Structure formats: structure tokens, C-alpha cells
Amino acid sequence: MPTITLTNLTKCYDGNTEPSVNQVSLTVEDGEFMCLLGPSGCGKTTILRMIAGIEHSTSGEIAVDNLVVDSVHQSCFIPPEQRRIGLVFQNYALWPHMTVERNVDFGLRLQKVPAQERKERCLDVMGKLRILEYADRYPSQLSGGQQQRVALARMLAVNPGVLLLDEPLSNLDATLRLEMRAELRRLHQTFGTTIIFVSHDQWEAMTLANTIAVMNKGQLQQIGTPDEIYAEPSNRFVAEFIGNPKINLIKLKESNDKPINVASHILARQSQAESRLAEVCAIRPEEIILTDNATSHTLPMTIENIMPTGGSWVIELSFGEDRLFHSTQSRPKWREGDQINANLPTPSLHFFDHDGNRLALTDNDKELDNLLLSSALPSHKYANQKHTNQPYAKQA
């Protein structure tokens, strides 16, 4: 079964000086459900298209099961029709002049599968995707969700070892998204296919994928499980990109001249040398603890705004000119304008240096550090550690 290996993969489109995909190396293990996550234009779709063979690389190498399919150094390029990789396009690209059934059995016909077997496999896959009743309709007569299932069925019918999905949930409405999400999970379990999908939506990535590869400006930022990426972002971009509401950022360096603010409060509690290197400190909104009682660890703050978001609340806090957001699942007992005490627990703080890279935790938190490391950090996923160390300045 296929393992996909990208080695220093780079793509530079004609006329662009900046590469769209820059020196990306990653391995997708057999049976993995991986998401390439990043803002639009970060090169994730380009990677998908290069794996499928619709685009070719500018340098680097793509190998499927140790078979090199695209390599400039070896002057090798295997066209998409010979790669046997399934790709579901973002807007499905169903053939408008064929019925659903003809769309689905197109690939089998090309493989000269006998009519009887073809029919059976078609019915089987259409049944699994619950589109059997639309077999004689044309794509234009189907809803978006149905079209997507046809597009999936079309690829699954030929039973590819790898399935690539381009923004699989983005064109669907809220109900369908949930339904399709469950469907994709089920498919992954039923067919055991390796799935790589592309998304700009962290919700989509977090809920679907086993592994997430965060990308920005053509470069890989971090690879890990959804939990790892959320709990331990390897740089400032990942920290900011993942999480809703956004992570709170507190600039530490510029604030030395001011007498008291959130930054000085944090710095006052850090004794280690590492914190002197830190330029930015970040904390997730839900990790801020609000209490009525002031202690030495708390900071007095004012509640500026309480925004209900349906089942959870986002609270805007202020301390002088600083603004922090807190989110909570329980109904807040305070009202706008109330004075409150906020605790920013040290274990919840993330520190980033001048280049935006994560700084190791201080001695006080070694315990937590060990805990995180032991939980899950498969070694191969940091194969490209070097490339996660990108200067922050560019990403701002």
C-alpha cells in the first residue's frame, strides 16, 4: 500500500519569482488521513495537483511507494493517467454530458473491466455513497452534496490507493458539512485508503484529519496531530492561524518603558533567561482564568464586552491599553463594565522569539513539557524541522 514521500518539493510558476511551494518535505504513511492546512495561496492545492500529476515540480521529488513519479534530477515524469491516484476537485468537475452512472463507471470502462463486474462495482460504490437513486440523472440535476458524492464515487470506483481531496467541505452548507464529514470518516475506515486533503478551514482540518500539515507561503510550518498543533504551535504563525477566537498575543519587548501592563505582569513572573529572548507571548482565550478574588498571580481587568456565540461566550478584557479575549463554555456571571481578576497560568503561556519560533519552556514547567512530549510526537513528523524555523517577519 502506498506511502507518499515528498522531498524538497518546489514549484515555481512561470513569471513568479517567489516559489508557490518551497522545499517541502513530508511523508504520508499508508492509511493516513492527512490535511494540508493553510491560508489561501499558501501552495497547498499546488502540492495536491503535483502529487496527482496535473502540475509538474520545479525541483525536488515525489515518490509513491518508493517509485519516483516526478523528479527534475532524474528527468522523470509519470503523467496523471498512469499514476492511479484519485483526485476530487474542489468544484467536482463532473462531466456534464454523462449521467451519474456513466460518470462513475468511466474509469472502469477505460480499464476494460468486463461489463458485469463493472456494473457490480458501480452499484456497490454508488450504494455506499448513497447515490444509487440518482444513477440516471445528469450532474446539473443534483445538489452540491450529491454532486460531491458522485465525484467521490467516480474516484473510489477505480479503487485508487491514494485519494486526494481539494477543499472537500468548502462548497457545502452547514448541515451537509456535518453529514459529509461523517461520510468521509466512514469512507476512510471502510476503504482504508490513504487520504490527503487540502483545506483553509481549521474546523475542517481539526475534525477530519489524523495528521495536519500547516503551511504558509509555500513552506511547511508544522506537522502533527490536531491536538499537538493546537497545544504546542511550533511558531507564531501556527499559533495565530489555529484557534477560534484567535490566540491572545502580548508583545513583550516594546513594553519595557511602560510601568505596568500585561507584558510586565508576565515578565515579572518569569525568572529564566529564555523569557528574556522572547519577543511575543501568547495564550489561548479559554486558558485565561477569571476570578473574583485577587491574588499575587492575577491581574485586575475590566470586562469591556460580552459576546454570546451560541453555547459559548467571548469576553473582551482590558487592562490599560491592552486587550485580551477570553472564551468560556459557561454563562458568565459578570456584566460589561465589571472589574475582574484574570489569571494567566504560566503553563498555558507560549513564548516566541524574534523570528517567531517557539521558545522552550522554562524550568518551572519541565514537568508539563515532558508530559506533552511523551503524549504523542512521532519522530517522522518532524523530518522537516529546519523548515519550520522561518523568520517571523515575513509572515506578518
Next chain:
Amino acid sequence: MLTAAEQKKPTLWQRARHLFAVARHEPANLIGLVLAIFFAYLILAPVLSILVDSFIVQSGDEARTHQDEGSFTLYYIVRTLYSRISEILLWQPLYNTLAIAAGTVVFSMSIGVVLAWLVNRTNMAGRAWFATALIVPFMLPTWTFALAWTTIFKNRTVGGQPGWLESLGITTSNSVAYGYFPIVFILVLHYTPLVILIVGNALRRLDTQMEDSARVLGAPSRTIAFSIVLPLIRPALMSAALLIFADCIGEFAVPYILGLPVRYDTLATGLYRALDTRQNGVAAVIAAVIMIIGVITLLIDVRMMKEARRFVTVGGKGNMDRLRKLGRMRLPASGFVGAFVLIGVVLPLLTLFLSTIMILPGRFTLENFTFDYWIGSNLDTVALSKGILLTPEFWQAAWNTIVIVGSSSMISGVLGLLVGYAVLRCSFKGVGSFLRQITFLPYLVPGIAFAAAFLSLFAVARGPIPALYGTPFILIIALVAEKMPFASRSGIAAMTQLGKEPEEAARIAGANWFSRMGKIVIPIQAGPLATGILLPFISGIKGVSLFIILAIPSTDVLTTYSLRLLDYNYDQAANAVVLMIALIAWLGTVLIQKISGTGLAQGLEN
């Protein structure tokens, strides 16, 4: 898996070999290259050959130029531009041509805009019916009107059967019967529908919310019309104007019929006359002048398009069918539009039809009417002893027309689609843009100049290509070349609209190129392909200029057949043939609308 060497940047050689490995799997590259070579020969070579001809001593001119045939000379340039007869050869025809084109643009634009507004934006009586009726003049060949005009207004200046007014005792003056006035009048009739189509489409696409916003701010209708609507449809107006201007420069048939009797020459008829009198060098210079005007027009067009792109707006909710109430003017407005339909459609066709069933022109008595010219036999005329529909020559010409025009439309339609495919898929940008530009080149070269170019290139055997003059092949390839601007543009548009994804999806599914073309691309493009074949077919049937130079009696088509009948003064028979052509053209148009379901407007705008 990766060796240390491979970590380095790939060398230029490695990259070239990799690109080749990629390109090998993209047949569009091969198609693009083959097409580029093909069109270089089919389009570029004739154009270059005619330009070169204007500097080369032509066969038979050795004595005049005191030089050997084939040597370099400025004789033709001097003769056409500076000599005593250059006034007749070039300057007067040039002035006439520009005057006709300018007059046609001004009048057809002013009438067309008003009509477009009435049809699209008012509650004028009978809008829907007029919307179709107004387009009919554009489907008829221009010279249908010219023949109808001569049938009525012809005077004693030329021989043959007299005009109706003449036989009724009213002598028309030359300035009414021939020359500038009737030519412009007829061209205005012919091109006004084009303005209605283009401007009407622009008006329909205009987002009414923009007008509403102005109205909400308190702008009166006049201000809305002049500061909102007019500026927004200006690109459409400009493109219509330039299209008409370019077409008028190349117009041959109308000035040929209406200008020649009073020696009112345009560049196109001058070119024809020069070719007819074997002054090939002079003809080449005139053709070059026509091409230069074409290039200038195109440059202006490109510039304007660039400017227009600045305010391309994405339509919002589209038009909410808000119509201007005309009130008491509702019927008079319909009367105005009705008058245009009467003059542009009913009168010419009725005149032509009546002329084919009248023995003596202009005598409206019962015994003067007969169907002999259509279906009679044993007639006492010298050459035509039977009615047109019973004459073998007519059917032969009709068959030739269908074969020659039909096959060339088919070829150009398929080539257009392939050009679109190659332009969008080819890995080498240069090939794509070369194809795009070269297939557009014939647009700059009016048919008559193009025919002259083909004559100059293919009249004698060159290399492996035998002499094609006198065979249907020269007509077919000339027609293919002439139709390429339209064919390639619609091919590119169709392929752009199709996008790459359906084909990419087929590649992913494992389809090779032939499966992709046969099962995906061509079936999806069947509609546009049919339109891309039928539209050139219709305009090819109506065309005169290519045929009149390249056809010989054995390759007679309906147009040349009718013009020859005219030359022999068989006016009734000639007009009958013209009516048949109009009928075929109209049927073809109806067929297109049935197939594509879109109508002529979109097709023309491509």
C-alpha cells in the same frame, strides 16, 4: 532515497529534460506546433507574398519598368501613390472608402442605439416581435439590398432592363441611383442590426441597481442616461463602431453593383479592377493600403478594449425588466421601428421577389406576371431556356456552394476548436500567443485583398503544392483562412469556458488523449462546435469577394452564378438566385438558434 547530489539545485540540462518529459505527455504541444506551421503557410505566407509583390516586377511589366521580371522595383509604389493616375488608382477610392465607412458608422450607430433602447428598455408596442424582425437585415447578404435598389432606381446611365421608376416615367438622378448615397443607405440598413445586437446586449447586462442608485440620489432621467448608462455602454458602442468600420473598408459587393456605373470606386473595387486588368503590382499596393487601415483599426480596438477593461462590472441581480413608459409615444415609437423593418426587410425582399415574377420591370399589370423565371421551360431567352429551379447550372452552383462552403466551415470549425485547445493547453507560451495572433490576422485583411493574396501565392505551383487556381481547393483553403478569426476566437472562448478540469478529471481516471478528446472534450463542446461550423457557413454563402476572384465557371457558386446572370442582364433569374441564397442563410440562422438555443447575438459578439 535522495542522494546528496540531488539536494543541489537542478542543472539547466536536467530541467530541460524534465520539461521535455512533462511535455511529452501533453499532445497539445504537438498540435500547437503543427497548427502554427500550418497557419504560417496558410495565412502569413499569402499576406507576406502580397506585400512582397508590391516591390517585385510582375510578369508582363518588364517593358514598363525596364527591369527583369522578379527584380526589386519601386515602380508600383510610385505609380499608385505619386503618379498622374494615382488620384484614380488610390486617393479617390481611398477617400470614397473612408467616406462610406464613416457615413455608415455615424448613421447606423445613431439609428441603432435608438432602436436598441426602444427594443430593450421601453414598453414600445410589439417589442418581442421587433427584437427578431430588426435582426433580419443582418442575415441577408448586403448585395440583396443593392440589387433591390437597382431594381427600383436604375436609370438610363446603364443599359439592360430599366428600373421600375424609369418604366413608370420617373427619371432618377445618378446621385440617387448610384454612388455614395445608395451605398451608405444600404450599408446602414445592413449594419444597424449589428449595433442593436451589441448595444442591446450591453443594455441588458447593465445592472439596474446602478441606475437605481443614481435615481435614489435624485438624478433626473437625462442625467442618468448621460452620466451613468452611456459611459457604461461606451465600450460596446466603440467596439460596434470599429467592427462596422472595418467591415465597410472591405465591402466589395455593394460598391461593385452601385458604384461602378458612375465610376465611383472604393479600395475594394479598385483592387478588383486592378486585378482584372492584370496590374498585379498595383493591386498589391492597394491591398497593402487596405491591410494598413485594418491594422490601425485593430490597434485602436486593442487600446479601447484595454481602457474598457477598467470598468468591467460584475452584474448584480441583473435586469429587473424595468421598462420606460413611453405614454403617448408608444405607438409612434413602434411606427419608427416598423418603418425600419419595412425599409430594411420587407421592401427589398418584396422588390426582389416581384422582380423575379415580372416580365417587364415596373409594369404592374396582371399579364406581366409569370413564374416562368422560377419554374418555366422553353423560354425564348438565349442562354436560359428554363426557370432557375429547373436549370442544372443552378443546382450545380448550389451543390458547389454547399460542398465548398460546407467543407471549409467544417474544417475551420474543427481547426478553431483545436486552436482553442492548443492555445490553452500548450506548455510553450510563445506557440499559444502566436496561434492566437496569426489566426486573427485575416480579420485585418478584407476578403478581396485576401483573395488577391491567395491568387498571388497559389496561382502557380510552388514546391510540393501544385497550382491550385481553378480547383475548389483554393476556394476551400481561402475560405478556411478567412473564417479563422471567428473560428479560433469562438474555439478559444469555448475551451476557456470548458476549463481544464473536466479533462484533468479524465486524466486522473486514466484516460489517454484520444479518450479525453472523443469522450469528454468534443461531446461537451458539441453545441459550440455546431455553431462554430454553421455561422461561418452562413457568412460564407453570402460572401462575394473571395469567390469573385478565385472562382472560375467550373467552380461556380451561387453568388458568382447570380452575378454572372446579372452581367448577362438576366435580372429576374439573378434576383431569384439571390432570394434562394437569402433563404438558405435564413434557414441556417434558424438552425443555429435551434441547436445552440442562444441566438445570433452571442455568436456574433465572440
